[in-house]
Amino acid sequence: MLRWTLIFLVFALVAALFGFTSIAGASIEIAKFLFFIFLAIWIISLIVDATRKRR
Numbered sequence: 001m002l003r004w005t006l007i008f009l010v011f012a013l014v015a016a017l018f019g020f021t022s023i024a025g026a027s028i029e030i031a032k033f034l035f036f037i038f039l040a041i042w043i044i045s046l047i048v049d050a051t052r053k054r055r
Contacts, residue, residue: 002045002046002049005038005041005042005045006042008038008041008042009038009039009041009042011034011038012031012034012035012037012038012039013035015030015031015034015035016031016032016034016035017031018031
């Protein structure tokens, strides 16, 4: 599960790169949305993974 979140985080970072630098003007809001969604999923995944390892 952590691997998938890292893959999606990379996709979000690439989309954010295009969106934040205004290379693709129409994708700015989509890139911001995806970036924060996948960042939240990645953080949640890290927390879940850390709690599973302790058990």
